[in-house]
Amino acid sequence: MDKIIFIICDGLSDRPVPELKGKTPLEAAFTPNLDKMAKGGVIGLIHTIDKGIRPGSDVAHLSLFGYNPKIYYTGRGIFEALGIGADVKPNDIALRGNFATIDEDMNIIDRRAQRVDHTENLIEALQKIKIAQVKIFIKKGTGHRAAVVLRGKNLSAHVTDVDPHHTDTKVTKSIPIKKNPKAQHTANIINEFTKKSYEVLRNHPFNIRRKKDGLLPANILLLRGASKMVDIPNFEKKYNLKAACIAGAGLYKGIAKALGMTIIPISGATGKPDSQIENKTKMAKKILKEYDFIFIHIKGADSLAEDGNFLGKKKFIEKIDQAMSQLKNIKNTLIVVTSDHTTSSKLKIHTADPVPVLITGQNIHTDDVTKFSERTAYQGRLGHLRGVDLMPILVDYLGKAPLYGA
Ligand code: ZN
DSSP states (O other): OOEEEEEEETTOOOOOBGGGTTBOHHHHSOOHHHHHHHHTEEEEEEESSOTTOOOOHHHHHHHHTTOOHHHHOOOSHHHHHHHTTOOOOTTOEEEEEEEEEEOTTOBEEETTTTTOOOOHHHHHHHTTOOBTTEEEEEEEOSTTEEEEEEEESSOOSOBOOSOOSSSSSBOOOOOBSSOOHHHHHHHHHHHHHHHHHHHHHTTOHHHHHHHHTTOOOOOEEEEEEEEEOOOOOOHHHHHTOOEEEEOSSHHHHHHHHHTTOEEOOOTTOOSSTTOOHHHHHHHHHHHTTTOSEEEEEEOHHHHHHHTTOHHHHHHHHHHHHHHHGGGTTOTTEEEEEEOSOEEETTTTEEEOOOEEEEEEOTTOOOOSOOSOSHHHHTTSTTEEEEHHHHHHHHHHHTTOOOOSOO
16 A cells, blocks of 8 residues: 545534434434445544644644644644745745724724625735835635735734734734734734725725625724744655645645645535535545545534534535545555544534544454444544554555664
8 A cells, every 4th residue: 555545524523412312413424435434444533632632623634644733833824824825935924814894993893894705906905005124915815814924024923913803892903922022023014004904995996885785894904813934844755655635725725735735726625515525535536646645625514513503514424425435446545534623513612522533445454343433433443542643653554654763
């Protein structure tokens, strides 16, 4: 075996749901393909960061790829910026931005300006903002989102957000997290940019039209998540595996890009529950000749659980299962299915419960587990792993792990 298809189903696992007779959506779902894979392989549980730690998706993915987030995580902004195709260089500061609606006293009316979209003209107008000692690059994200990259000397990511993360309050001022001249300089730039973004956007024709149509204007860009370009070892060099990423949502493409994976364009991958998952598994099969490691990201289960929609999550898991039928009878390839964290449909949040993992391929061990679920994963041969343990195990399955000792 020399290849790996590595599938992360975001927020796949859950807690028991009373309406599902105490089963989780994964347990309640009809998953013949995943169960067959579990039967033909090994299964276990992963604490993606560590026991009792509720992981964010970004740090959990880094960990599953074998990168300790305590060393390599610098904040989410950088991955979002990379994911939507922003050009980020070492020492640049990247931030995530939301087009939002504020009133004349800087009170926040809507953090997403009614999920405004088609903001290309607003981005173009913002791109003209000039601030001394720094170059500013702005890139449109999906819907109301954007990324901002600051390039210049003496910049720091140790600054607070302008976005207060809730309404009925004023736009906050960015301040240094720790007293430091670089952080103060960066906070000043962010505050000046925020003020200027309002000046540029408040009477923009796009917003005048929106007001006429009875819509809220997208009259400010609220910035958050300042982070520096990560200095992170290249995935291909680390594992000697040529890697590709098939994903819809920006964050995951950004993480893959930061690790040097090739991003494969894919139609019908929306990063939402309507995503055409089968296109992803078909594409993985298609590019398998060219790549040794193919990361597929599937987002829907997480979003549905965060909306409290456990029935939708169960249905979506059945859709994932159907997409797995594309991966039958693939030779010389390990197929790995896991998740980045549990998302509880009842609590509507990520929880620290470990996630199931299955590994299947030719000539690897099997265990007695015949179903892929949170409950059965406790009986699997892999036992309890941390996220960072997974890649070394996979590399060893390929027979490529370095020998420790003599
Ligand atoms: Zn996630």
